[in-house]
Amino acid sequence: MELTKSAALFSSARNLIPGGVNSPVRACGSVGGEPVFIEKGEGARIFDADGNTYIDYVLSWGPLILGHRPAPVVEALKKVLESGTSFGAPTALENKLAQLVVDSVASVDMIRMVNSGTEATMSAIRLARGVTGRDLIVKFDGCYHGHADTLLVAAGSGVATLGIPGSPGVPADVIRNTLSLPYNDIQSFERLMADRGKEIACVILEPVAGNMGMVAPDPLFLKVLRQQTAAYGSLLIFDEVMTGFRVGGRACAQGYFDIDPDLTCFGKVIGGGLPVGAYGGKREIMQQIAPGGSIYQAGTLSGNPLAMAAGIATLKTLENDQLYADMDRRADMLIKGLQAAADEANIPFSAGHFGSMAGFFFTGRKVRNFNDAKTCDLDRFAKFYRGMLAKGIYLAPSQFEACFISAAHTDEDIETTLDAARKVMTEI
Numbered sequence: 001m002e003l004t005k006s007a008a009l010f011s012s013a014r015n016l017i018p019g020g021v022n023s024p025v026r027a028c029g030s031v032g033g034e035p036v037f038i039e040k041g042e043g044a045r046i047f048d049a050d051g052n053t054y055i056d057y058v059l060s061w062g063p064l065i066l067g068h069r070p071a072p073v074v075e076a077l078k079k080v081l082e083s084g085t086s087f088g089a090p091t092a093l094e095n096k097l098a099q100l101v102v103d104s105v106a107s108v109d110m111i112r113m114v115n116s117g118t119e120a121t122m123s124a125i126r127l128a129r130g131v132t133g134r135d136l137i138v139k140f141d142g143c144y145h146g147h148a149d150t151l152l153v154a155a156g157s158g159v160a161t162l163g164i165p166g167s168p169g170v171p172a173d174v175i176r177n178t179l180s181l182p183y184n185d186i187q188s189f190e191r192l193m194a195d196r197g198k199e200i201a202c203v204i205l206e207p208v209a210g211n212m213g214m215v216a217p218d219p220l221f222l223k224v225l226r227q228q229t230a231a232y233g234s235l236l237i238f239d240e241v242m243t244g245f246r247v248g249g250r251a252c253a254q255g256y257f258d259i260d261p262d263l264t265c266f267g268k269v270i271g272g273g274l275p276v277g278a279y280g281g282k283r284e285i286m287q288q289i290a291p292g293g294s295i296y297q298a299g300t301l302s303g304n305p306l307a308m309a310a311g312i313a314t315l316k317t318l319e320n321d322q323l324y325a326d327m328d329r330r331a332d333m334l335i336k337g338l339q340a341a342a343d344e345a346n347i348p349f350s351a352g353h354f355g356s357m358a359g360f361f362f363t364g365r366k367v368r369n370f371n372d373a374k375t376c377d378l379d380r381f382a383k384f385y386r387g388m389l390a391k392g393i394y395l396a397p398s399q400f401e402a403c404f405i406s407a408a409h410t411d412e413d414i415e416t417t418l419d420a421a422r423k424v425m426t427e428i
């Protein structure tokens with residue numbers, strides 16, 4: 001596979017942009033390679049600067065649930081460009097996207113748009129602290145909630161991939177109020193609540209974790225979180241930046257697991273590939289945000305027309321249940337096929353999916369938390385990643401990430417992927 005143009009672009013990028021990338025995992029360092037530079041996307045495929053084609057299971061890290069350049073989103077963007085790109089004043093489009101989310105997600109009465117998942121979680125945490133008058137927050141090891149100071153503790157995604165415990169530049173004083181516990185560990189959570197429950201402003205988690213690889217929650221764990229937070233007057237925040245409108249369809253992961261969080265963070269899918277985040281929840285809580293309330297949060301480009309139009313077109317298209325059913329079935333084909341290929345090659349492997357969010361680990365054990373995930377054979381993952389890339393299959397370049405199926409993936413795409421996997425598994 002020819003990658004000379006990508007190599008030249010990466011070389012000049014490294015002089016201009018730290019590490020050559022605008023977000024760390026893109027550098028592909030942990031899998032011992034360099035990134036391919038993408039020129040174009042169409043449906044389930046991306047095309048790099050050297051003219052190579054890949055079936056894409058990254059989908060811009062989740063947002064592109066309809067694939068690249070879906071017609072409804074392209075049309076909506078063209079149309080909105082005729083009117084303007086940003087006004088810094090309210091538009092009807094903001095009402096429309098808010099309404100679509102409120103109508104779909106049972107726990108959300110009101111929603112505030114921001115520009116990224118990081119902003120959504122950061123703002124939700126401030127709101128929870130403001131509302132409760134408490135400082136302590138609880139998160140779980142291996143969950144990633146963006147790069148705000150308070151949340152960069154035992155974080156997943158790029159922090160896990162790079163193997164750094166937190167980040168220099170985050171004052172110890174700031175993270176003194178962040179407690180991180182093992183995911184799915186009911187006992188340690190109950191112990192903490194018994195000790196300090198009345199000091200805890202909120203508990204935030206990914207309802208299906210996707211940033212330590214994909215890790216399923218124990219449904220009882222989610223129930224206990226809901227019961228205990230309610231008992232101690234702490235807020236429960238579901239970070240559905242990745243799972244929102246993907247796991248559990250339009251009802252999101254909270255609908256799938258039948259849990260009613262106080263606040264929910266969104267991003268990715270609700271922006272249809274443009275920069276969007278949002279946080280929403282119970283009316284009495286959301287009304288405490290400025291200007292109605294005193295808890296401050298703002299944004300120059302928040303709710304901008306391009307982002308709203310892409311999000312509206314995406315969520316409207318997702319009103320077709322068949323799309324979710326097809327993605328679920330294809331994710332199942334993919335995961336079962338990968339497991340069979342690994343079994344055939346005698347490679348310890350475990351895999352799963354929730355709807356179109358999928359994950360696999362090079363370990364024989366069932367992965368229930370970050371410690372389990374860290375037992376994976378990272379060398380073998382790196383070989384698998386490179387082997388698949390060479391065969392035109394674009395996976396996330398880290399064992400600690402999920403993979404995604406879009407409505408544009410076909411049965412044939414999955415078969416092509418599995419053909420590649422069967423060959424690569426015998427070589428690693």
Ligand code: PMP
Pocket residue numbers: 061116117118119121144145146147157206210211239240241242267268277
């Ligand atoms: N929360 C979760 C669950 C995420 O997966 C991510 C990003 N992968 C974020 C928050 C942060 O979102 P962003 O990168 O848009 O700031």
